[in-house]
Amino acid sequence: MASKKIRSLRELYQDDPQRADALLFGRVPHGDRRGFLRGAGLAAMGATLGAAIPFHRFMPSGLIPVALAETTEEFVLEGKDGLIVLNDRPINAETPAHLLDDDVTPTARHFVRNNGIVPDNTSAEGWKLVIDGEVERPLELTIEDLKSQFEVVEYALQLECGGNGRAGFNPPAKGNQWTLGAIGNSKWTGVRLKDVLEKAGVKPSAVYTGHFGADTHLSGDPDKQALSRGMPIEKALDPYNLIAFQQNGQDLHPLNGAPLRLVVPGWPGSCSQKWLTRIWVRDRKHDGSKMEVPSYSVPAYPVAPGTDVPEADFVTIHSMPVKSMITSPQSGETLEPGQKSLALRGHAWAGDAGITKVEISNDFGATWSEATLKPLMNPYSWVTFESEVSFPTHGYYEIWARATDENGIAQPFAAPWNPKGYLNNAMHRIAVMVPRA
Numbered sequence: 001m002a003s004k005k006i007r008s009l010r011e012l013y014q015d016d017p018q019r020a021d022a023l024l025f026g027r028v029p030h031g032d033r034r035g036f037l038r039g040a041g042l043a044a045m046g047a048t049l050g051a052a053i054p055f056h057r058f059m060p061s062g063l064i065p066v067a068l069a070e071t072t073e074e075f076v077l078e079g080k081d082g083l084i085v086l087n088d089r090p091i092n093a094e095t096p097a098h099l100l101d102d103d104v105t106p107t108a109r110h111f112v113r114n115n116g117i118v119p120d121n122t123s124a125e126g127w128k129l130v131i132d133g134e135v136e137r138p139l140e141l142t143i144e145d146l147k148s149q150f151e152v153v154e155y156a157l158q159l160e161c162g163g164n165g166r167a168g169f170n171p172p173a174k175g176n177q178w179t180l181g182a183i184g185n186s187k188w189t190g191v192r193l194k195d196v197l198e199k200a201g202v203k204p205s206a207v208y209t210g211h212f213g214a215d216t217h218l219s220g221d222p223d224k225q226a227l228s229r230g231m232p233i234e235k236a237l238d239p240y241n242l243i244a245f246q247q248n249g250q251d252l253h254p255l256n257g258a259p260l261r262l263v264v265p266g267w268p269g270s271c272s273q274k275w276l277t278r279i280w281v282r283d284r285k286h287d288g289s290k291m292e293v294p295s296y297s298v299p300a301y302p303v304a305p306g307t308d309v310p311e312a313d314f315v316t317i318h319s320m321p322v323k324s325m326i327t328s329p330q331s332g333e334t335l336e337p338g339q340k341s342l343a344l345r346g347h348a349w350a351g352d353a354g355i356t357k358v359e360i361s362n363d364f365g366a367t368w369s370e371a372t373l374k375p376l377m378n379p380y381s382w383v384t385f386e387s388e389v390s391f392p393t394h395g396y397y398e399i400w401a402r403a404t405d406e407n408g409i410a411q412p413f414a415a416p417w418n419p420k421g422y423l424n425n426a427m428h429r430i431a432v433m434v435p436r437a
């Protein structure tokens, strides 16, 4: 054991990324990853490092042991800032809640979710997008063609991974153990998918889209797609879906799909194909990689935690559910002595639906007060809420946030368990310490 060489995280993840992820970060309750590297995870990490970590319980959550990090170039995520890397093969990184405070998410703070290997060539030069299948006139368009033939628009759009919040489910689900930060609301510039599909002429036989990207499968097999998902044609024709070539006024980041991607707000992030090369309009439901059950699917009815659900009983996820997060203060904040109130801020969103209210509690849900909503930037943007929270005495407080959408659906205290750990929209809770005056 003592002679064991330090392996890079890349190697650690190579065989089974999900297992390595669980070993490294453990599986612990929502919003709190302290105490990772426990049990078998700790032993495995010790073996990996060639030594145990005596003070492991004091390691900040999400910290990558420097001995591992130093061996791994992949962890320098160029152009990203403060993200917690969950996995380096493929690269997956989320943003801590307090770094998502901006109304418009800076590119450096936008999460990264990759299923395969980022393409070597992410240059706009010569990039082509094909639109084919159930269309009157198949198209092959360069990025210049998109810019010159269609209206260019810019919207703030929420993009959330279907698995955001997975770490909060028990029993745990395999996959990236996202806590809260696989969500972003950047400004995206591009052309409307609808306009491009209409130029191609959608045939009455069209029922679904199939999306293709230039990234490669983890196995290296060129015939396999890392991810190829799609959506019903009705959703595809929503005017807020973009074929985007800019994020926050700049060329796309290579990890976020440069030079061209889809942004399909309100639906699982997996619909928003990065490194976009082809949209195949289909006469049936698309059957690309990760369209199959149980990927991006949930049981059609509520199931008890841990249930083994038959494949036939899954349905593909459409709109994401109502959700909110508190982005200021950071959880764990201690007020100044004598300070009796606090300015609170965060964001709320609800897939295809609008947000009607966000309520705040400082007494474990016994009473609620309504937060102020800032004006909505555009449909499918998240909405920012603000509130002043006061504290009657010193002590330990939790602040809970609960958003309600225009259908009257509010966030639950605990989201329904499902085998793959999707759609966790449980209320966000933060801790605040109020000291004696």
Ligand SMILES: Nc1nc2c(c(=O)[nH]1)N[C@H]1C(S)=C(S)[C@@H](COP(=O)(O)O)O[C@H]1N2
Residues within 6 Å of the ligand: 110, 111, 112, 113, 114, 115, 116, 159, 160, 161, 162, 212, 213, 214, 215, 226, 227, 255, 256, 257, 268, 269, 270, 271, 272, 273, 274, 275
């Ligand atoms: N080509 C391609 N597109 C992709 C993916 C991918 O692995 N390959 N991941 C999808 C998933 S699961 C999500 S959540 C979003 C994440 O977008 P981001 O990395 O820009 O945050 O991209 C989607 N588009």
Ligand SMILES: [Mo]
Residues within 6 Å of the ligand: 113, 160, 161, 162, 163, 268, 269, 270
């Ligand atoms: Mo995702």
